[in-house]
Amino acid sequence: MSAQDSAASALAKSTASADAVADIGEQTRLAARRRERLMSIGSPLGLLLAWELAAQTGFIDVRFFPAPSTIIVALWRMLMSGELIEHILISLQRISLGFLLGGIPAILIGIAMGISRPVHALIDPLITATFPIPKSAILPFILLIFGLGELSKVVMVAIGVFFPIAINTTAGVLQIPPIYRDVGRSFNASHWDTFRTIALPGALPFIMTGIKLGAGLALILIAVAEMVGAKSGIGYMIWSAWETFAVARMYVGLFVIALIGFGVSFLLREIERWVIPWKTDN
Amino acid sequence: MEDRQLITLPEKTAQRGPKISIRHLIKRFQSLVAIDDVSIDIEEGTFFAIVGPSGCGKTTLLRILGGLETRTSGEVSIGEPTPGRPQHSMIFQGDSIFPWMTVWDNAAYGLRMRKAPKTEVETSVSHWLDRTGLTRYSGLYPHQLSGGMRQRVSIARAFANDPEVLLMDEPFSALDEQNRTILQQELLRIWEVDKKTVVFITHSVDEAVTLADRIMVMTASPGRSKTIIDVTLDRPRNVLELRNDPRYGRIVYDIWGHLRDEVERARD
Numbered sequence A: 001m002s003a004q005d006s007a008a009s010a011l012a013k014s015t016a017s018a019d020a021v022a023d024i025g026e027q028t029r030l031a032a033r034r035r036e037r038l039m040s041i042g043s044p045l046g047l048l049l050a051w052e053l054a055a056q057t058g059f060i061d062v063r064f065f066p067a068p069s070t071i072i073v074a075l076w077r078m079l080m081s082g083e084l085i086e087h088i089l090i091s092l093q094r095i096s097l098g099f100l101l102g103g104i105p106a107i108l109i110g111i112a113m114g115i116s117r118p119v120h121a122l123i124d125p126l127i128t129a130t131f132p133i134p135k136s137a138i139l140p141f142i143l144l145i146f147g148l149g150e151l152s153k154v155v156m157v158a159i160g161v162f163f164p165i166a167i168n169t170t171a172g173v174l175q176i177p178p179i180y181r182d183v184g185r186s187f188n189a190s191h192w193d194t195f196r197t198i199a200l201p202g203a204l205p206f207i208m209t210g211i212k213l214g215a216g217l218a219l220i221l222i223a224v225a226e227m228v229g230a231k232s233g234i235g236y237m238i239w240s241a242w243e244t245f246a247v248a249r250m251y252v253g254l255f256v257i258a259l260i261g262f263g264v265s266f267l268l269r270e271i272e273r274w275v276i277p278w279k280t281d282n
Numbered sequence B: 001m002e003d004r005q006l007i008t009l010p011e012k013t014a015q016r017g018p019k020i021s022i023r024h025l026i027k028r029f030q031s032l033v034a035i036d037d038v039s040i041d042i043e044e045g046t047f048f049a050i051v052g053p054s055g056c057g058k059t060t061l062l063r064i065l066g067g068l069e070t071r072t073s074g075e076v077s078i079g080e081p082t083p084g085r086p087q088h089s090m091i092f093q094g095d096s097i098f099p100w101m102t103v104w105d106n107a108a109y110g111l112r113m114r115k116a117p118k119t120e121v122e123t124s125v126s127h128w129l130d131r132t133g134l135t136r137y138s139g140l141y142p143h144q145l146s147g148g149m150r151q152r153v154s155i156a157r158a159f160a161n162d163p164e165v166l167l168m169d170e171p172f173s174a175l176d177e178q179n180r181t182i183l184q185q186e187l188l189r190i191w192e193v194d195k196k197t198v199v200f201i202t203h204s205v206d207e208a209v210t211l212a213d214r215i216m217v218m219t220a221s222p223g224r225s226k227t228i229i230d231v232t233l234d235r236p237r238n239v240l241e242l243r244n245d246p247r248y249g250r251i252v253y254d255i256w257g258h259l260r261d262e263v264e265r266a267r268d
Helices: A003-022 A024-056 A068-081 A083-115 A117-130 A135-146 A150-174 A178-186 A191-229 A234-243 A247-275 B058-065 B103-107 B109-113 B118-131 B147-160 B177-194 B205-211 B246-267
Strands: B020-029 B032-042 B047-051 B073-078 B088-091 B165-169 B197-202 B214-218 B225-230
Touching (some): A068 A247, A083 A117, A083 A150, A083 A191, A135 A150, A178 B088, A191 A247, A234 A247, B032 B225, B058 B073, B058 B165, B088 B147, B103 B118, B103 B147, B109 B118, B177 B205, B197 B205, B225 B246
Antiparallel strands (some): B020 B032, B214 B225
16 A cells, blocks of 8 residues: 555545444444443433432431432522522632643743753752642641632642643653654754744643643642632532531532533543644544 | 845855865764764765765764754865755654644744745745645644655655755655655655755665765764765666666665675674
8 A cells, every 4th residue: 555545545534434334333333332321321320219219218317318309409499599600600710710820830830841951950859849748738838828818729729730730741841752853953943933833732742631630639629728718619618518517518519519520521621632633533 | 024135136156165065074972983084075966875884873974964963073064055045954764743733834844943934835835745745635644644644744844945955864764665665756856856955864775876976885883984986877767767777786786895894894
């Protein structure tokens, strides 16, 4: 097969797969996939149903495990009163601001460390020394410095996302094959052009991994920070529900925070597909 | 880019020395002598090939010409480029096009790095993608192309930059034999139109004889110039027909005579 042919076949792949749908083997495979999808929707539904039944029949203690129907009613009430939306929005705002505050310097510093050996020698020990400190353990310190206002929550998230993004960005720059830098030098690329056309795009898959790790940490930290030092947000909502023994509200909080986590990872997958088009065929 | 107009005015054909001049070039890596006192003159418009056993310093020589490596001592000069044009462009061994850029953006890279006007980028890139048979693939990413196609992009990128001198470092060594033959023919076809000065590194004697006007044979470590051979085969050349030409066989045989001892020495 000539080079031209194989590239042409890459082009033709998308049309070929459309034709193959008519294929018998393909159809049974599609049916199997549909069955699998039904099963993966069915298992959580089944669990909810069993839970509901167990609660209704008094098999489990509804003070600790209120029936799903009770939780849904609580969720509906909180939604209607506007209270839930308010908590969600304030938490999302803290997470977003924290992401910007921590993520942008993390990418810049990470790339600088990957490009320049002196910068690496200067900053790497600081990161290595501070990275192992559990971020939740510095919450009192952050509250002391930044007070009980918005800033302390934003800073918590920022610190949390900074480390995985900075570390992954540096690793991402360092794994760029040296030939690409030779190409840049050979075509007289300026420092700015090297950053823009080689270091940043070359490290982008690693940066995205760092951002995904950071997102997980951000959710943990925002919940913890709001439980201790806030009067609003999902974390605060869960904590105050525990304090007033409003167990259904607590479950609503857990459900919502899980939903946020799901939404964030979906969003990041879409962003990844958009900013790294050379990694995926579409 | 207003000063472009001014730049094209002076005729820069006055200078008549060799295009590339290397005098007593020495390159040492700590105690290892990679290149030992090499002197070459390469006339403008010459396709100059350098063959030698692996580790003879031929790639190092090219990287010094390309400004990617420093020299220990000696002189290296490439004739002043026509103002507005770059002095040299390099075609690398193996995959060197950026995976994160489309074929088009890869081919435009050199022009964009030297801030060429948009219209020049447009015309030059589309011209060279056309000459390398890549027009249909201009929106694809490298991972969607075969190895041969990717190396074509690398060739288009270097030619589109319109340099005075092309530096090629074993550009076809990673390809299978059929693709190599096809690309050699394409390179000849492209090159024979405007005959830029080329320095071409290869370990393949056949490839050197097929493509070059002059061939320098290098000795095994330390790299010295063993001999320089003129290839007097007619142009335009056809890669397949050449194999049937008795003169081709004689030149290949001749070069192997010079190379044989060096290859043996390199193995010790």
